[in-house]
Amino acid sequence: MISNFFSSNTKRLFKYSKKYQKKVRNIFAFFLSVEILLLIQPFVLRYLIDDVMMQSNFSLLLPIIMLYLLLVIGHITLNFFANYYIMSYGADVIKNEQLILYEKLQKAPPIFLNFKIGDILARLTSDLEYISNFLVMTKPSIIINIIQFGRVSLILFLFNWPLALLTYATIPIYFWILKHFKTKLMETSKEERKGYSKVMESLREKIENVNTIKLYKKEEFFQQKLKVEIKEWSENKKQYVWSEVSLNRGLIFISAIMTPIILGFGGYMVMKGILTLGTLIAFLGVSQGLYGPLNLISGQLATLQQADTLSQRFFEIFDLPEEESEGIYSLPKNYD
Amino acid sequence: MISNFFSSNTKRLFKYSKKYQKKVRNIFAFFLSVEILLLIQPFVLRYLIDDVMMQSNFSLLLPIIMLYLLLVIGHITLNFFANYYIMSYGADVIKNEQLILYEKLQKAPPIFLNFKIGDILARLTSDLEYISNFLVMTKPSIIINIIQFGRVSLILFLFNWPLALLTYATIPIYFWILKHFKTKLMETSKEERKGYSKVMESLREKIENVNTIKLYKKEEFFQQKLKVEIKEWSENKKQYVWSEVSLNRGLIFISAIMTPIILGFGGYMVMKGILTLGTLIAFLGVSQGLYGPLNLISGQLATLQQADTLSQRFFEIFDLPEEESEGIYSLPKNYD
Known part of the structure; x- marks a missing residue:
């Protein structure tokens, strides 16, 4: 399915994104921890209603509220850093790729440089903003949204x-x-x-x-x-x-x-x-989270269809042959 | 306070917006009905938990759920039309004002037309998109957000x-x-x-x-x-x-x-x-609506500060003198 859905340029871009895999994996770990904290939260809420409030269990109130508070603070803090790192990492990717493309242009023999200046500038700036999104954000964000959908589904089915x-x-x-x-x-x-x-x-x-x-x-x-x-x-x-x-x-x-x-x-x-009342209230809260991931996944898949043109423009510069000192042009190393 | 906060151009724009007052008032009625439905909703939720579920009052379950469903469908339907009408009315305002400004330009004596073509086009198109926002949306939306904040506060204080x-x-x-x-x-x-x-x-x-x-x-x-x-x-x-x-x-x-x-x-x-459990659950739901209006009001006040330049540019064309058949230029009718 995937092979028909994406163009060869897009697939090559995904392959190219492997060089950034390591850092993306770290950011991924942040998002996964957020999911684990969010998985526990509704069970704490259910316990709070059913076993603390309904049983008037005064001694348990403070510890359970503290646990709940910790989970909330933890998930927002982790979410903060996950969001910051993925966006700031996007900035790093733009920086890297800008320098790479500039070097390619500088090394290319003049005969190959039949682009217009404005077009080159667009490829090195606004194009790269989108490309960097594809390189570091698209895949993790689709996966995270699928995991989110799975988390919500798991809780709902476990509850009732x-x-x-x-x-x-x-x-x-x-x-x-x-x-x-x-x-x-x-x-x-x-x-x-x-x-x-x-x-x-x-x-x-x-x-x-x-x-x-x-x-x-x-x-x-x-x-x-x-x-x-x-x-x-x-x-x-x-x-x-x-x-x-x-x-x-x-x-x-x-x-x-x-x-x-x-x-x-x-x-x-x-x-x-x-059913206990606590389960119903917790179910109600979690069920609202079912649609967000669906919306985001469908949006991201739509964006991916724009990746073709952008990656084609990217690789056109990336694949420029290098001018060698002997005056013979080598083929680009990753020429298909 | 208001007189210091807004420039004379912005104030004149607000005065000018009076010509659209009638239709805006109708849209306002829609939004107000939404607020009334939203005001009832948490009380129904509280009744449902405290007096139906906790008392195992089977005969009341279906009527109360139907009432709740009606309130939700009603509020979303009204909200739909309120949003559609205010936005489509914005399109009407652009249409009107575009024709008015064009007429002014056609009637002005050539000597007054020392604008650049591109500048006039910007004033008649993208400028007017913002101006139409100021004319029909800004004031009602600030008022509606204040009412929303009031509604949420009222419910919270009534509950506990x-x-x-x-x-x-x-x-x-x-x-x-x-x-x-x-x-x-x-x-x-x-x-x-x-x-x-x-x-x-x-x-x-x-x-x-x-x-x-x-x-x-x-x-x-x-x-x-x-x-x-x-x-x-x-x-x-x-x-x-x-x-x-x-x-x-x-x-x-x-x-x-x-x-x-x-x-x-x-x-x-x-x-x-x-406190009853139903009140607590309903309180929790409503309390989340306290921050949204605050955020929107502060955003809208910030936008209002851009109104000065835009209204100045608008009235520069609006105030162009008319060329009379005798060749004598009259002063614009609303010349200060």
């Missing part, structure tokens, strides 16, 4: 599998909204941009020739023409806004209606004595 | 005032983090941008003159120079990343540690019989 299945039943609807409205968002956004450039061009034309328009007393005519174009743009924009709001609110809707539904079925089980 | 005071005690810390790290973020971002342009300029210079560099065999020298500059930029970027992560994680930290703290003090009260 029928309720977990009920929660899972919403995932197809969530994905349908995500896919349907993202496609619509992209279509309407394209239309909106088209309308915008049309208005921009029309304004430019009319403002540049305002004196001619006045000379022939055509003010009324051109104003009407502009009005039609602006109106069309405005309509496009409203369709874009509609898709945007539908996407956002639709995703919120799914996770929001799950609260009363879980409370209904879970409440019935609590009253029947099949 | 000592716990509410405890939650309020974190607000100064929240604001300190917000102010301190936002200032740092702006400073480090400026440095990062400076470092970036330096690298960009250095790359341009070296790539343009790569043949000269080679001719004099200065490759090693220029590569070292570039390395120093890129390293400096990379350091700036890391400082920027540090402030950004500190700001985000700091704000999350405050709201995250409140959960165990509220559970600790609230749990003690539950065990003493002063």
Whole structure:
């Protein structure tokens, strides 16, 4: 599947990213520790409600709250460093690759340098910002989101599998909204941009020739023409806004209606004595974390499809042949 | 206070926004209804836990869950339309103002048209996107956020005032983090941008003159120079990343540690019989909504400070005198 999904350039970029593997692995360890702390948290909450509060177990309150506090502080601190290191490491990667590409350019024989200066600059700056993301962030972040989804699923099924299945039943609807409205968002956004450039061009034309328009007393005519174009743009924009709001609110809707539904079925089980109240409350909190990873994974997979062009542009400079002192050009070392 | 905070241009823009007051008021009604539904929700949750689940009151479960579901569906639906209307209304405002400014330009005598074409186009397009925000969104959104903050505070104090005071005690810390790290973020971002342009300029210079560099065999020298500059930029970027992560994680930290703290003090009260478990759970959910409005209000006030330049640029075209048929220029109608 993967071999069809990614282009050969993207695959080569992934292979190239191996040189940064070691540090990425360290950052990974940070994120994994965060996941472990988050795995324990809901069980502490359940214990706190069921075995401390409901049993009026005063002596246990302080130790359990302290444990809870430690878990929260620990997970936010680890998360802080994991986020800082992955982003600052991204800066290091840009630095390295910038110097590598510059060296390649300096070593290449003049005959190969038929790029435009602006294009080279773009490849060495803004392109590299994206490339560095692919090199250090994309893969770990997809894996971490899959682990997050696994963590949430594990907790939900351990707490109560029928309720977990009920929660899972919403995932197809969530994905349908995500896919349907993202496609619509992209279509309407394209239309909106088209309308915008049309208005921009029309304004430019009319403002540049305002004196001619006045000379022939055509003010009324051109104003009407502009009005039609602006109106069309405005309509496009409203369709874009509609898709945007539908996407956002639709995703919120799914996770929001799950609260009363879980409370209904879970409440019935609590009253029947099949489920403890602590489990239900903890379940409710954890279930909200099911959709975030899904959203992020789908977003990252979409970004990966842009990797093709970017990696092609990167390797075009990376593969420049070196000028040798004898005046003979060697083929690039990693020529396929 | 307000008169000192805003420039005369901004104040004039607010006065000008009165022409859109009626529709904005309708959108406002939507948002207010959302607030009312959100005000009821935690009381339903409390009733559900305390009087339905804890009392095993089977006959009440279905009606209460239905009510809860209705409240959730109602609030998301209203929120959907409120968001759609305010954004689509923004598109209408751009349309209107674009036509008004174009008419002004067409009517102005040529002698007054000493703007550059590109500048006029920017004022009629990207400037107007911001202006339309100020005209229809800024004021309502500040007011709605204040109402939201009021709603959350009201619920918290009605549920349990000592716990509410405890939650309020974190607000100064929240604001300190917000102010301190936002200032740092702006400073480090400026440095990062400076470092970036330096690298960009250095790359341009070296790539343009790569043949000269080679001719004099200065490759090693220029590569070292570039390395120093890129390293400096990379350091700036890391400082920027540090402030950004500190700001985000700091704000999350405050709201995250409140959960165990509220559970600790609230749990003690539950065990003493002063507080019901349902109140504590509902309190916990609502308390998380205290920080969002604070963050948004402070953000919006910051944006308002950019309104000065934008409104000045807007009124410069709006105030252009009209060319009269007799060849005498009238003063603009709303000339101060």
